[in-house]
Amino acid sequence: xxFVLAIDAMGGDLGVSVVIPGAELAxxxxxxxxxxxxxxGDAPTIQxxxxxxxxLNACSEVIHTDVIVTNYTKPAVAVRxxxxxxxxxAISAVAEGRAHAVIxxxxxxxxxxxxxxxxxxLDGINRPAIPAVMPTTNPRGTIVLDLxxxxxxxxxxxxxxxxxxEAFAAKTFNIERPTVGLLNVGSEEVKGHAGVQxxxxxxxxxxxxxxxxxxxxxxxxxxxxxxxVTDGFSGNVTLKAIEGTSRFVQRLLQESISSSWRGKLGYLxxxxxxxxxxxxxDARFYNGAVFLGLRHIAVKSHGGTDAIGxxxxxxVAINMVKNNFIDSVQSRLRLLQSQQQAKTDTINSESxxxxxxxTAPESxx
Amino acid sequence: xxFVLAIDAMGGDLGVSVVIPGAELAxxxxxxxxxxxxxxGDAPTIQxxxxxxxxLNACSEVIHTDVIVTNYTKPAVAVRxxxxxxxxxAISAVAEGRAHAVIxxxxxxxxxxxxxxxxxxLDGINRPAIPAVMPTTNPRGTIVLDLxxxxxxxxxxxxxxxxxxEAFAAKTFNIERPTVGLLNVGSEEVKGHAGVQxxxxxxxxxxxxxxxxxxxxxxxxxxxxxxxVTDGFSGNVTLKAIEGTSRFVQRLLQESISSSWRGKLGYLxxxxxxxxxxxxxDARFYNGAVFLGLRHIAVKSHGGTDAIGxxxxxxVAINMVKNNFIDSVQSRLRLLQSQQQAKTDTINSESxxxxxxxTAPESxx
Numbered sequence: 112x113x114f115v116l117a118i119d120a121m122g123g124d125l126g127v128s129v130v131i132p133g134a135e136l137a138x139x140x141x142x143x144x145x146x147x148x149x150x151x152g153d154a155p156t157i158q159x160x161x162x163x164x165x166x167l168n169a170c171s172e173v174i175h176t177d178v179i180v181t182n183y184t185k186p187a188v189a190v191r192x193x194x195x196x197x198x199x200x201a202i203s204a205v206a207e208g209r210a211h212a213v214i215x216x217x218x219x220x221x222x223x224x225x226x227x228x229x230x231x232x233l234d235g236i237n238r239p240a241i242p243a244v245m246p247t248t249n250p251r252g253t254i255v256l257d258l259x260x261x262x263x264x265x266x267x268x269x270x271x272x273x274x275x276x277e278a279f280a281a282k283t284f285n286i287e288r289p290t291v292g293l294l295n296v297g298s299e300e301v302k303g304h305a306g307v308q309x310x311x312x313x314x315x316x317x318x319x320x321x322x323x324x325x326x327x328x329x330x331x332x333x334x335x336x337x338x339x340v341t342d343g344f345s346g347n348v349t350l351k352a353i354e355g356t357s358r359f360v361q362r363l364l365q366e367s368i369s370s371s372w373r374g375k376l377g378y379l380x381x382x383x384x385x386x387x388x389x390x391x392x393d394a395r396f397y398n399g400a401v402f403l404g405l406r407h408i409a410v411k412s413h414g415g416t417d418a419i420g421x422x423x424x425x426x427v428a429i430n431m432v433k434n435n436f437i438d439s440v441q442s443r444l445r446l447l448q449s450q451q452q453a454k455t456d457t458i459n460s461e462s463x464x465x466x467x468x469x470t471a472p473e474s475x476x
Numbered sequence: 477x478x479f480v481l482a483i484d485a486m487g488g489d490l491g492v493s494v495v496i497p498g499a500e501l502a503x504x505x506x507x508x509x510x511x512x513x514x515x516x517g518d519a520p521t522i523q524x525x526x527x528x529x530x531x532l533n534a535c536s537e538v539i540h541t542d543v544i545v546t547n548y549t550k551p552a553v554a555v556r557x558x559x560x561x562x563x564x565x566a567i568s569a570v571a572e573g574r575a576h577a578v579i580x581x582x583x584x585x586x587x588x589x590x591x592x593x594x595x596x597x598l599d600g601i602n603r604p605a606i607p608a609v610m611p612t613t614n615p616r617g618t619i620v621l622d623l624x625x626x627x628x629x630x631x632x633x634x635x636x637x638x639x640x641x642e643a644f645a646a647k648t649f650n651i652e653r654p655t656v657g658l659l660n661v662g663s664e665e666v667k668g669h670a671g672v673q674x675x676x677x678x679x680x681x682x683x684x685x686x687x688x689x690x691x692x693x694x695x696x697x698x699x700x701x702x703x704x705v706t707d708g709f710s711g712n713v714t715l716k717a718i719e720g721t722s723r724f725v726q727r728l729l730q731e732s733i734s735s736s737w738r739g740k741l742g743y744l745x746x747x748x749x750x751x752x753x754x755x756x757x758d759a760r761f762y763n764g765a766v767f768l769g770l771r772h773i774a775v776k777s778h779g780g781t782d783a784i785g786x787x788x789x790x791x792v793a794i795n796m797v798k799n800n801f802i803d804s805v806q807s808r809l810r811l812l813q814s815q816q817q818a819k820t821d822t823i824n825s826e827s828x829x830x831x832x833x834x835t836a837p838e839s840x841x
Contacts, residue, residue, distance in 0.1 A: 185666050220667075248724060259661050262669045296624050296712040301550050302585075304627045304709065328716025332724040344669065345710045347661040349717045351693025356721040359613060359697040360753070364729065368749040377749070381742025384733040388725070 113145040114432055116425065117201040117210035120160075121152035121179055122217025123414045123421070127160040130216060133412075133421025134171075135164035140422065143429055149204055151176055152197040176200050180221050182414065189221030190228060198222055202229045205407045212408035212428040214399075216421060222411060223260045223402060230405045233441055235448045239404035240272045240343070241411060242279055243350060243397060249334025251284045256340060258400060259347035266309035269293065269340055273314055273322070274451070275403045276338040278443035282436065288319070289337035292326030294345060300325070306342075317451045361389060399424030401431060403440070408432060478510040479797055481790065482566040482575035485525075486517035486544055487582025488779045488786070492525040495581060498777075498786025499536075500529035505787065508794055514569055516541055517562040541565050545586050547779065554586035555593060563587060567594045570772045577773035577793040579764075581786060587776060588625045588767060595770045598806055600813045603629075604769035605637045605708070606776060607644055608715060608762060614699025616649045621705060623765060624712035631674035634658065634705055638679055638687070639816075640768045641703040643808035647801065653684070654702035657691030659710060665690070671707075682816045726754060764789030766796060768805070773797060 120130050134148055147170050150157050154175035161168040178196035180189050193199045198217055204210040206229045215222050223239065232239060240257035247253040256276050261268060273291050280289035293311055295303040300311070302325065314322045323336045328349060331339050341349070365385070368374035378385065398420035402409045408431045412424035431437075485495050499513055512535050515522050519540035526533040543561040545554050558564045563582055569575040571594045580587050588604065597604060607621035621641050626633060638656050645654035658676055660668040665676070667690065679687045688701045693714060696704050706714070730750070733739035743750065763785035767774045773796045777789035796802075 183664055183666060248727075262661060294713055296627060296709060297547075297584075299548055301548060328713040328718075329720030329723075331717055332720035341713070344661060345713050348659055348693040348706070348710050349714050352696055352714045352718050353693075353721045355694030355697035356718045357725050358694075360722050360725040361729075362613075364726075364749070364753050367753050368746050371749065374746045374749040377742040377744070377746025379742070381733050381739045381746065384729070384736065384739040384742070388729045388732045 113147060114143050114429060115147045115149065115204075115210040116428060117149045117151065117204035117213040118425075119152065119180075119198045119201045119213070119215035119217050119222075120150040120157045120173075121181075121197045122215040122222075123412065123416070124182065124216075127152070127156055129416065129418055129421055131157070131160040131164050131167065132418040133416075134425055135167040136418050136422035137425035137429070138166050138170070141426065141429055143433070146170060146429070148172070149174060149201070149210055151201040151204075153179060174200060180217055182218050184218055184221050186218075186220035186224040189218070190224050193221060193225055194229075199225050199229070202226055202409065205409070206230050211432040212410060214410045214412060214424055214428050216412035216414050216416065216424070218414075219259055219411060222409070226402050226405055226409045230407045230409060232404050233406060233437075233444060235444065236271050236275065236404040238268055238271070239402040240275060241346075241400045242276060242403050243400050244283060245331065245350075245353070245397065247332050247334040249337070251286075251337070253331055253334050253336070254280050254283065254289075254338045255331060255346060255350065256338070256403065257343040257346050258350050259343045260402065261343040263344070264306065264342040266306050266313060269306065269310035269342065270313045271404070273310075273338070273340045274317075274320075274444055274447045275440070276340055277320065277447065278440045279403055280337045281443055282434075282439045284337065286337070288321045290321040290323045290335075291338040291340060292323045292330060292336035294331075294339055294341035294349075295325040295327065298325045298327060310340075317447065318453070319450055320447060361385075395420035395423060397423075399427030401427065401436070406437065408436060478512060479508050479794060480512045480514065480569075480575040481793060482514045482516065482569035482578040483790075484517065484545075484563045484566045484578070484580035484582050484587075485515040485522045485538075486546075486562045487580040487587075488777065488781070489547065489581075492517070492521055494781065494783055494786055496522070496525040496529055496532065497783040498781075499790055500532040501783055501787035502790035502794075503531050503535070506791065506794055508798070511535060511794070513537070514539060514566070514575055516566040516569075518544060539565060545582060545590075547583050549583055549586050551583075551585035551589040554583070555589050558586060558590055559594075564590050564594070567591055567774065570774070571595050576797040577775060579775045579777060579789055579793050581777035581779050581781065581789070583779075584624055584776060587774070591767055591770055591774045595772045595774060597769050598771060598802075598809060600809065601636050601640065601769040603633055603636070604767040605640060606711075606765045607641060607768050608765050609648060610696065610715075610718070610762065612697050612699040614702070616651075616702070618696060618699050618701070619645050619648065619654075619703045620696060620711060620715065621703070621768065622708040622711050623715050624708045625767065626708040628709070629671065629707040631671050631678060634671065634675035634707065635678045636769070638675075638703070638705045639682075639685075639809055639812045640805070641705055642685065642812065643805045644768055645702045646808055647799075647804045649702065651702070653686045655686040655688045655700075656703040656705060657688045657695060657701035659696075659704055659706035659714075660690040660692065663690045663692060675705075682812065683818070684815055685812060726750075760785035760788060762788075764792030766792065766801070771802065773801060 180198040242256035545563040605622035612618040
């Protein structure tokens, strides 16, 4: 089978100078035999960059777009006039069956807005979310979502993220019933704003669903649950704070060690271990997040990543195509949604028989 | 001068078993000659704990309260019926001039709500915020607020936090014009929800104020600005995620090193450096956050800390009393507020002379 990937060649902080070498690197490393790329953006710029990447050049088609979506394009503007852009055309290639997945390192808001319109969401999902598998105390890692696709979220959005996150974890970790926690400022039920409170009440009504309750910021790295659900604002600042802290502690440790002869000697001896940890916590190797909840595969690369990071994002897309990702998530999601519905129906009929106003918060959904 | 500290003896996850040894430890370490404690809560419980802390016992007065505020008391309930509680009575001792500062490891929401009512806020401040000085790449550290006092914030709240944070940094770091960043999902002006957008526009109008603009999660540890401002929900989950990540990376590194003989040898040689870093990033040594924006000193200790951590919170309170903290912050705040006001007046008169609808976003303030 031929795999076709649609790439926004101009996206990200450094555009073609990262995207093109990144795609070349992915091509070198993949075990997929017949891989082809559709590269969208300013054709002369892309073609110039392709001169240094002969492998990629040999299996790519460049599609010129006059409109370019940049990091500064507002999502609303992208929706109005971005369909014929680098980003919009790459997404459309997937919607129209000419590619199996789309990858961009560009403007998250514009990418999400265009993807939602062009690729459509799965049944029962209003808004897609961005998950990441983070290296934590849990050997499998921990899935955190949303990482920035939805800056403001309703309780219903959070519940849908929880269901999608559970389905994503079941597929990614190959486990039956992943545990799910809702991020909050405390683990007690009374804590937090009305939005997380309401989502909490809705989530604990779902049968055959491992809802752990509220978790706190430190629970992410402690690997307390397989999935941590939060809104896109908190998720984004938390993820970036975690990345920054990991770098900070490693650098501090190296500096602290290098400040004495004894420490320097110890460091030289233990250097392989230092290198190993650096790799474990290197954000580039976790780069590439799917927009979870769409009917097709759209992968977002970090805008500031390098070629190694972008290659990893390409690889994430390839694996999702190979593993039939969308179908698996959709079927797990249908099962969870039917359980949620069944429970809601039971409660509604119970409360009709014995009406109490506080027994049916689900009806707000 | 006699320093009197009012202590909520029952607060925190472990109550008297942490608070009482913590206060004893603070007493042993302080250079203040005449320190006295007022201990509020269930008298028999406190008196039993005091048997193991003779120094503290000798300079304490126990005040029995029938009502006890716990971690599970809702702030609204605390406000209605908590005035005569461990927490309410300790706070009142400061308001009524019987103590210089109050310290509690209890329920943040209840503590904040009662403090705001009993101690009152400074001029021009609607809601107090919790700041923390975090160890970052900036050798002075970085002040982050709000860490959980205000789960939902208006743009005006964020602007007030920025002014208070700047005044706090100026006093704490002894610098003239600290830089201030507003936490967001991206550094571009178009990013984020309406709340941070509006606060951004208001902050950049203030003269003689070092507003850096938006910063991202990784900027906290990078020490990009002296102060990072955010709402209490994001601030709380981010702080706890940072603490968790710091612990995770250190443990991962130790495990990784211990897995080979070569690494173990290196670790033994470099152990003093490891110990030093552990201390630098040990959250207990940064425990004790003031409720910034009140007319008196109220210090919040982390609920899950140990005696060392609680002692540090007591020490924070002692230093603030010694350094005349409230007066310094109030005078710096008045200066900033007068500049903000002057600028708003100028803009209003300019826009009256030459009216353009988009020149007066400050009028929403």
